[in-house]
Amino acid sequence: MSQQVLDPVTGAAAGPARRRPRRLALAWATAHDAGFRGVLIGLGLFLAIAVLGPFAYRADPSTVHLSNALKAPSGAHPFGTDEFGRDVLARFLGGARISFLLGVTSVLGAAVVGTFVGAFAGFYGGWPDSVISRFLDGLLAFPALIMGMTLALAMGPGALPAGLAVAITGIPWYARVVRSEVLSLKSREFVDAQRALGASRMHILLRHVLPSVLGGVSVQASLGVAYAVLAIAGLGFLGLGVQPPSPEWGSMITEGRTYLTSGQWWISVIPGVGILVLVSLSVALGERMRDYFDPYGKIHY
Template sequence: MLVGLGLLVVLLVMALVLPLFWRVSPTAVDLSHALAPPSPAHPMGTDGNGRDVLARFNAGARVSLLIGLTVAVVGAIIGGTIGIIGGIRGGAVDAVLMRGMDAILAFPPLVLAMAVTVGLGPGAATATWGIVLISIPWYARIVRSEVLRIRSQQFVYAAVTMGASPVRVVRRHILPHLVPTVLTQAAGVFSYGILAMAGLGFLGLGVQVPTADWGSMITEGLEYALGGQWWISTFPGLGVLAVTAAAAIIADNGREAFSRPGERAGG
């Protein structure tokens, strides 16, 4: 857990604090210093247009972290609401909602995100909505499962017997018990959101120029990689690797920490 949090803190510092000291525009073109290797003047080198890779890395980090957070939060709100409604209402309502989630899950996630982005037009906003769409069933399924489990507990039966309304039961007795599950799922979705946006950016469907994005930076750097200019694509690639690994570590540790004693004992 501490390793994952440490990696995220480092990336957040680079994205939010370092630009206060490294005042270089990520879009400033200087062809006289194109393809310069890492040096004190350019710690991560420059790209084919002479743009500072460190400045672009920081800008890409801000974009990627914001998109990952947006996907995790919006997906949790929409998917969590669907899961709660399905788990509480049951019957035909639950069946219809879950069949809708199954329809989304029938498509490979990245392919569906690509289809949404192409249909609405390439860009950061449309790509984000495409990734949000594929995250909704992940939340809905796991929240519904937890709601069904919590509904079977004696304290819920006691609240219903005492005349508590469905809204009160959800607000006072179910939602608090869903928080650990949703937070753990959100860490994984946050990681996937950043990875998926990098993939869409690699294909030219995500963040558009001149805005910096890790995926597009990797794409731009590939044409120079065979010529020895490894730094253009390596540093954003390491950024994607670091943030996804950090979120995965947090998600795994959170799942273990929040697991029920009986489940943990049973393996």
């Protein structure tokens, strides 16, 4: 008599045709989680706005019209204008693209470099691990924002230096997370089995150990986007990030803060709301992903 197979998500009986591999089960469970769907839809809409918004709304974010300065939101300018008469909606859409792309690329760079550095240190151990760990400890001794400001000052203002500064400050966090996971994985039975079969250390690291830590890295990266967006906005607020007249949310808040007390709130508040929404969605995505990758979470495979 054949053994009955249970569906990994619903728990119902499933035949051979209904067996799902773990990744497919994760996708199936995600599709049935309304909260996760909401977060993904929100991020998808935000990405569409950032990429397609400037094409749909054709106003030039850098064109100066002093006669239209400080106009309240209206049909002609849905988000109003700033002190130079530039359309705030056009600048908001341009800033969304810059903030999103800079945040994602800086996180990807930090995650890739930090993953390989931490995996190498944890798997090989010995003096390489000691040297790398002490170097990472030294980087972590400085507050991330202070280090980012220092690196941005050293490299000069601009979008690329700001993205590099945020990426460099994030590398130690990924490296430490991956190192701790690799230290626990390298003593597992599947690693010993690969060694017994004659596999090289590099083969074991790349083909068997690294894939096992990508879940934790993806969770850290999802949460890291929120930090990256805030850090880039902070550098722009201090004049160390994207430089005018290019639209960037942090610099927009700086430009409009002097007009908050005189009633022109839209110049600063609208980009601030954009930062709040993007950071909230990134944090929510990280929390949801942690629930699914946590072996003691609500869904088991």
